[in-house]
Amino acid sequence: MAVPAAIDIRxxxxxxxxxxxxxxxxxxxxxGCFFGFLGPNGAGKTxxxxxxxxxxxxxxxxIELLGYRMPADAIEIRKQxxxxxxxxxxxxxxxxxxFIEFAARVYGLDRAKAQSRAAELLDLFELDDxxxxxxxxxxxxxxxxxxxxxxxxxxxxxxxxxxxxxxVDAVGARLMKDILLDQVRHGATIFLTSHVLEVVERLCDRVxxxxxxxxxxxxxxxxxxxGAESLEDAFVRAVGVxxxxxxxxxxx
Amino acid sequence: xxxxxxxxxxxxxTLRNHRGRGGSVWATVVSAIWYGIWGLAAVALGRIVSxxxxxxxxxNVLPAGxxxxxxxxxxxxxxxxxxxxxxxxxxxxxxxxxxxxxxxIEALLRVTAGLEMILLLGGVSLGALLNPRLPKxxxxxxxxxxxxxxxxxxxxxxxxxxxxxxxxxxxxxxLLFVLCATLPQLLMTRRPPGAFRLLxxxxxxxxxxxxxxxxxxxxxxxxxxxxxxxxxxxxxxAALFSRWQFxxxxxxxxxxxxxxxxxxxxxxxxxxRFYRLPSLLLPDPLGILIEKEFRFLLRSSRFxxxxxxxFTFGLLIWLxxxxxxxxxxxxxxxxxxxxxxxxxxxxxxxxxYSLLLLSETCFWNVFGFDRSAAQFYFLxxxxxxxxxxxxxxxxxxxxxxxxxxxxxxCASLGLPMTSMKLAEAFSVxxxxxxxxxxxxxxxxxxxxxGVNPANSFRSGxxxxxxxxxxxxxxxxxxxxxxxxxxxxxxxxxxxLFLVLALDAILGAMIYRLALQSAVESAENMKEEMVAxxxxxxxxxxx
Numbered sequence: 001m002a003v004p005a006a007i008d009i010r011x012x013x014x015x016x017x018x019x020x021x022x023x024x025x026x027x028x029x030x031x032g033c034f035f036g037f038l039g040p041n042g043a044g045k046t047x048x049x050x051x052x053x054x055x056x057x058x059x060x061x062x063i064e065l066l067g068y069r070m071p072a073d074a075i076e077i078r079k080q081x082x083x084x085x086x087x088x089x090x091x092x093x094x095x096x097x098x099f100i101e102f103a104a105r106v107y108g109l110d111r112a113k114a115q116s117r118a119a120e121l122l123d124l125f126e127l128d129d130x131x132x133x134x135x136x137x138x139x140x141x142x143x144x145x146x147x148x149x150x151x152x153x154x155x156x157x158x159x160x161x162x163x164x165x166x167x168v169d170a171v172g173a174r175l176m177k178d179i180l181l182d183q184v185r186h187g188a189t190i191f192l193t194s195h196v197l198e199v200v201e202r203l204c205d206r207v208x209x210x211x212x213x214x215x216x217x218x219x220x221x222x223x224x225x226x227g228a229e230s231l232e233d234a235f236v237r238a239v240g241v242x243x244x245x246x247x248x249x250x251x252x
Numbered sequence: 253x254x255x256x257x258x259x260x261x262x263x264x265x266t267l268r269n270h271r272g273r274g275g276s277v278w279a280t281v282v283s284a285i286w287y288g289i290w291g292l293a294a295v296a297l298g299r300i301v302s303x304x305x306x307x308x309x310x311x312n313v314l315p316a317g318x319x320x321x322x323x324x325x326x327x328x329x330x331x332x333x334x335x336x337x338x339x340x341x342x343x344x345x346x347x348x349x350x351x352x353x354x355x356x357i358e359a360l361l362r363v364t365a366g367l368e369m370i371l372l373l374g375g376v377s378l379g380a381l382l383n384p385r386l387p388k389x390x391x392x393x394x395x396x397x398x399x400x401x402x403x404x405x406x407x408x409x410x411x412x413x414x415x416x417x418x419x420x421x422x423x424x425x426x427l428l429f430v431l432c433a434t435l436p437q438l439l440m441t442r443r444p445p446g447a448f449r450l451l452x453x454x455x456x457x458x459x460x461x462x463x464x465x466x467x468x469x470x471x472x473x474x475x476x477x478x479x480x481x482x483x484x485x486x487x488x489x490a491a492l493f494s495r496w497q498f499x500x501x502x503x504x505x506x507x508x509x510x511x512x513x514x515x516x517x518x519x520x521x522x523x524x525r526f527y528r529l530p531s532l533l534l535p536d537p538l539g540i541l542i543e544k545e546f547r548f549l550l551r552s553s554r555f556x557x558x559x560x561x562x563f564t565f566g567l568l569i570w571l572x573x574x575x576x577x578x579x580x581x582x583x584x585x586x587x588x589x590x591x592x593x594x595x596x597x598x599x600x601x602x603x604x605y606s607l608l609l610l611s612e613t614c615f616w617n618v619f620g621f622d623r624s625a626a627q628f629y630f631l632x633x634x635x636x637x638x639x640x641x642x643x644x645x646x647x648x649x650x651x652x653x654x655x656x657x658x659x660x661x662c663a664s665l666g667l668p669m670t671s672m673k674l675a676e677a678f679s680v681x682x683x684x685x686x687x688x689x690x691x692x693x694x695x696x697x698x699x700x701x702g703v704n705p706a707n708s709f710r711s712g713x714x715x716x717x718x719x720x721x722x723x724x725x726x727x728x729x730x731x732x733x734x735x736x737x738x739x740x741x742x743x744x745x746x747x748l749f750l751v752l753a754l755d756a757i758l759g760a761m762i763y764r765l766a767l768q769s770a771v772e773s774a775e776n777m778k779e780e781m782v783a784x785x786x787x788x789x790x791x792x793x794x
Contacts, residue, residue, distance in 0.1 A: 054345065078347060102258055102259075105258035134269055
């Protein structure tokens with residue numbers, strides 16, 4: 001029996017001023033999968049994830065998340081997904097604990113439960129050293145940890161993550177990876193974009209690569225690497241090798 | 253509404269955290285004074301309305317008064333390009349919050365945009381309650397009119413914000429709106445045949461179908477059932493309009509609206525030549541620093557909006573006040589000599605007003621609009637003095653460009669301008685700019701605040717901005733006021749220009765001292781400054 005899809009994207013297009021940021025993307029992410037969504041800069045990854053989060057409207061195409069249609073069932077979808085979005089969506093003048101509590105209450109948890117879970121998550125993500133520190137004063141890695149803690153607070157079935165490991169130190173990254181793998185073991189689906197291919201290689205079951213808004217390849221990690229090849233080699237092969245030449249004055 | 257409670261709780265914590273860390277007591281004092289003045293006005297109005305003997309006065313003044321309330325509530329935020337407190341929908345729409353809840357939270361927040369008028373109408377409402385000659389429901393009529401204005405303001409703000417986010421049409425659509433908003437003033441001033449009838453109809457004298465007329469009639473018990481029906485229909489219409497506009501804003505794709513294909517090659521060529529102008533005239537690093545400012549400011553929606561407003565809205569909004577409502581038919585201002593101060597100094601007044609409009613982007617918060625660049629300035633091998641001078645020269649250039657545009661528009665409208673008046677306007681604006689730059693350099697460093705340059709509207713409350721104008725600018729204007737006093741006392745233009753020359757020397761000295769102080773502050777406060785510039789707001793932008 002086929003595994004039901006957590007994310008089902010069909011013929012998705014997104015135009016900005018006549019230019020296609022996403023160009024006919026069709027993608028199916030099975031439930032319980034750790035899915036890596038890769039592509040070079042400007043390939044359309046962030047636009048796709050923004051559309052999935054409901055932050056941007058597609059020009060055409062259909063999207064289903066956990067069996068619900070986006071944007072028609074946006075509220076129902078948002079209740080069941082955890083987001084690690086762009087950092088600018090954090091509230092900088094709140095402390096980490098306050099932001100996590102805010103997210104919990106917006107997701108419908110009562111105040112007492114929100115406070116206790118926020119405290120536990122702060123402890124888990126090792127953010128409780130400076131309880132009065134504002135998010136504005138956090139390092140990039142700490143901001144990502146807060147965003148992930150807020151994404152976990154309501155036990156979502158699907159996680160959408162845009163560069164979750166960007167700027168996170170090795171210890172923090174290990175912690176986050178362990179938590180995510182644990183979530184997948186408990187049946188959650190994770191859809192992430194990342195430029196750190198080693199992380200994707202270690203974590204993901206399946207990978208899709210887009211380039212100039214189009215899907216270049218989508219397969220399991222083993223199939224993509226074709227035996228001994230690394231994900232980096234497979235990625236460069238899929239999107240085309242760079243020019244390789246250099247500037248004369250720079251190499252003197 | 254647990255979601256509303258969570259949002260308001262987060263905002264309260266945001267404000268508390270922000271204030272607790274050296275936030276400004278000044279803002280609170282300014283707000284208290286500003287709203288205190290309006291509160292006193294509300295009490296006075298309440299006393300007038302509560303008197304049973306004032307029925308005729310109420311009957312004559314009320315519809316026009318309600319119309320003024322509507323104009324102030326809807327137009328003043330545009331005049332100052334502010335939206336007041338509103339939800340940060342960009343941050344909130346990732347959460348499972350139903351649209352209806354967001355809408356009602358937004359409606360509550362929008363109360364801050366018309367707080368002055370709510371205070372006044374509150375006074376009227378209380379007065380109506382105490383007046384034995386007015387019907388029992390008179391207070392309810394006022395409250396219904398507040399609701400109508402509130403809902404209408406939400407719709408208008410959303411409509412304007414979306415229009416201004418569209419790259420190709422924003423300036424043109426804004427200009428159109430400005431012309432519509434100032435039409436009643438122009439009609440009053442020019443008085444073409446039939447204008448009086450039209451204005452009277454606006455005032456509610458002829459047609460009781462306008463919301464202000466219906467509210468006034470309902471309050472006085474004149475054709476009460478009909479007035480109640482009319483006002484209810486207006487409220488229902490405003491509710492539908494605001495809800496529709498809010499819904500569209502919620503699903504609005506700002507990135508798509510701002511995106512456009514590349515400009516045509518000749519346009520891009522001219523623009524590039526303009527950007528390169530400072531580098532042709534000045535040596536680097538000053539040349540490239542100013543070139544960067546040119547590129548940045550002209551790509552900022554906020555700057556383009558206030559620059560455009562200076563020579564359009566600014567020009568039109570002062571016109572009726574300059575000419576007076578009771579004067580003769582508006583001609584080419586032949587009667588300038590006999591008209592009051594505003595008319596005689598129209599060009600200077602509009603020039604100073606346009607500088608004040610530019611002040612947020614060009615004077616008071618010069619690092620806030622390109623927050624990432626501030627960090628670069630501390631790392632680059634360029635002295636901070638040069639950075640500030642580059643910013644200041646850019647501000648002076650755009651100030652001069654703005655006043656030149658105003659002059660051109662005045663000339664094209666046939667307003668008489670003597671070379672003396674031109675010299676006066678440019679001199680006053682230049683001296684004003686020196687004072688603004690002196691205070692602005694210090695303020696920009698000591699109270700740097702990150703602002704999104706893509707937002708056309710400022711999110712601060714209009715009232716707070718007006719209060720600042722009321723309290724800070726008189727201090728800056730006082731040396732210039734002395735020059736006008738000298739002209740009045742000696743009845744001589746030479747006296748005016750002599751004192752202006754002294755003001756210029758004083759301004760230059762203050763500027764020099766303030767620049768040194770600002771550079772020292774930047775060195776000592778760079779950490780705080782960079783941190784302040786990289787911080788964003790809470791769930792509510794206020």
